[in-house]
Amino acid sequence: MLKVDLQMIENERAKFLRHLAKAGRRVSHGREIIFDEVMRSHGHFTAEELVKECLQKKLKVSRPTVFRVLNDLLEAGIIRETAFGDKHRHFEHVYDEKPHHHAQCIRCHNFIEFPDRKEDKIYHQYLEKQGFKILGHEMHFYGICKDCQLKEV
Amino acid sequence: MLKVDLQMIENERAKFLRHLAKAGRRVSHGREIIFDEVMRSHGHFTAEELVKECLQKKLKVSRPTVFRVLNDLLEAGIIRETAFGDKHRHFEHVYDEKPHHHAQCIRCHNFIEFPDRKEDKIYHQYLEKQGFKILGHEMHFYGICKDCQLKEV
DNA sequence: TTAGCATATGAGATACTGTATCATTAAGAA
DNA sequence: TTCTTAATGATACAGTATCTCATATGCTAA
Structure with missing residues (x-):
């Protein structure tokens, strides 16, 4: 490693x-x-x-x-x-070649990363049909992470 | 209208x-x-x-x-x-109630909006399994729009 | 090694977005 | 209309990123 x-x-x-x-x-x-x-x-x-x-x-x-x-x-x-x-x-x-998305915690601002899925291609097809040339994409979730939920009590 | x-x-x-x-x-x-x-x-x-x-x-x-x-x-x-x-x-x-995503042109900075798809739920399930409480999500594509591609020549 | 030139750098000024402060103004109830 | 309190504008300020320009440094050629 x-x-x-x-x-x-x-x-x-x-x-x-x-x-x-x-x-x-x-x-x-x-x-x-x-x-x-x-x-x-x-x-x-x-x-x-x-x-x-x-x-x-x-x-x-x-x-x-x-x-x-x-x-x-x-x-x-x-x-x-x-x-x-x-x-x-x-x-x-960039060397982490696999496309991935992010979820950010609104409390601690830390990120969770997760791999993208082939289902995203549906959007690619849609945009390309409209003549939009895609250079990249990113899914951004926001919410509260496990740790911060526990701290809330 | x-x-x-x-x-x-x-x-x-x-x-x-x-x-x-x-x-x-x-x-x-x-x-x-x-x-x-x-x-x-x-x-x-x-x-x-x-x-x-x-x-x-x-x-x-x-x-x-x-x-x-x-x-x-x-x-x-x-x-x-x-x-x-x-x-x-x-x-x-907000009145445009339907959840949707955005594609932004890196040249003219204009946006294309498009409806979200039920396939996004795959990510919801994944994150919820990790204990992350989702408050919202947004897909952001970037690229070059049709008009700007034509202008490029 | 050294000289000479072009690029890189730091210090400081500056641009830009968004907030805080606070004296003044104005909304709305009586 | 008067009075109380919220809203406002002018101004200063905070924070991130960039520009300017004199100086320092890397690099090439000799």
Whole structure:
């Protein structure tokens, strides 16, 4: 499991370097630091969480650099942005290839992820019939998670 | 069609007035102006669009009032907030009772709405089995609409 | 190694959305 | 019309994300 993750990280790093080279960008200190931080995170993260983490660990990167590198990583296809209804930018890793959806708890704001189902194709067919070219889709449930229900009492 | 809409608006207005009365709130100038503006909009709108519209038409309402009345309308169940991945607050009318999903064009930012399907229940069952209490859900497709594809050439 | 150039960076300013504060205004009951 | 209380606007503020620009740094060529 750990071994697989290390392999994955190397694959992603190579992908990132290829993208930078192709675009005539440099492999700078900031890009390496932030790439490592992003790879260290699992599942979802927001730009703000990443900024705070970097400040807390006293990594030598500034707020604008975090955002700039996040955009690099988006361009390189290493992370993708997901749509949530708050004012933060949410991201997740792309390497987890399986399409999936999210359920967010309105109390603790944690996520549950679950795999998508072939039934979603019904919507694809419908939209494509209308001439809409689909680039992605996401189901977003919201509610109260098991733990928070227990806390309610 | 127009007649139905007028009837709907009156129903919604009555609902709003009932809500205000029940909560001991007043039927103020600002609430009336903004209620009318909201009813004039079809489908989706954002808080910012509404603010800009009011300023443009030189309606006698300030930015904070727009937000305050939007919260009143939310409380009254006349509009609901929908989750999208940008930093704006998105709203839609509730009177369109049928649950539905959205597809947003990444070029023109317009929406296509489409009805939900009973197949979504598969996810409900899955989440409920995990102890997650569902309060709502929304499917969000993104892509390029027919018109924007034609413009691309 | 070094020089020279183009890119990356940080500090600070700025944009933008949404809220809080509070003195003033106005709705609605008596 | 008067009085009480809620609603409002002006203003300041909070928080996230971006822009600007002088400086620092990576990279290439010699």
